[in-house]
Amino acid sequence: MPRTEEQFEQIRTEKKQKIMEVALELFATNGFHATSMSQIAKQxxxxKGLAYNYFESKNELLIEIIDMGFNEITNFTSVKQDQLVTEEELIEFVERSFDRVGKDIKHWKLFYSLMLQPHIVENFNERYAQAAEPFFAMIYQFIASKGNTDPEGDLMIISMMIEGAFLYAVAAPGIFPLEQMKRKVIDGIFRIVETGKK
Structure with missing residues (x-):
């Protein structure tokens, strides 16, 4: 019995995901420059020809991996651009972000290892800023709506606190339990916002 269009699409999606997972592991372990498309295809x-059917170049593959990582975190919010962020929505966003990281520590450890490579940092800072913009806008909007006198400064502190907690979660998961970090970060956000009120 011939396969349906949906089955072909499912196979394509699974193959693409497999290539991205393998590439992430090789990029993080061996370095982006030291990894070839031949190595990725073999693993x-x-x-190699089929790999190029999915990704035109190693650079395109890298961009998709980075975008996927950013999107997995920043797409959790359901807040529309023209609406104010509620406390409940902010808490849900933070909780779901922590839960996503906690469900696949290995994946995120590889992702952060990749992002810390000099070539990646130099070339994708702008891409990171674009991908994270909705997240930053959401937090900024929430801080400003509470009458905070320094929303930009407190956005920086809150972003560093969240990112730092993620790094602890993937680099040294035994030091602070993820659930405890999640609660403390949420409490910290509200303390920072309260302290900065007029």
Whole structure:
């Protein structure tokens, strides 16, 4: 029985995901420059030609991996651009972000290892800023709506606190339990916002 269009699409999605997972591991372990498309294809169990059917270049593959990582975190908010962020929505966003990181520590450890490589940092800072903009806008909007006198400064502190907690979660998961960090970060956000009121 011939496969349906949906089955072909499912196979394509699974193959693409496999290539990205293998590439992430090789990029993080061996370095982006030291990893070839041939190595990625071999470890993914496909031909090099087939790998190029999914990604035109190693650089395109890298961009998709980075975008996927950013989107997995920043897409959690359901807040529309023209609405104020409620306390409940902010808490839900932070909780779901921590839960996503906690469900696949290995993936995020590889992702952060990749992002810390000099070539990646130099070339994708702008891409990170664009991808994270909705997240920053959401937090900024919330801080400003509470009458905070320094929303930009407190946005910086809150962002560093969240990112730092994620790094602890993936680099040294035994030091602070994830659930405890999640609660403390949420409490910290509200303390910072309260302290900065007029």
């Amino acid at each position: 993914a169990g496909i031909s």
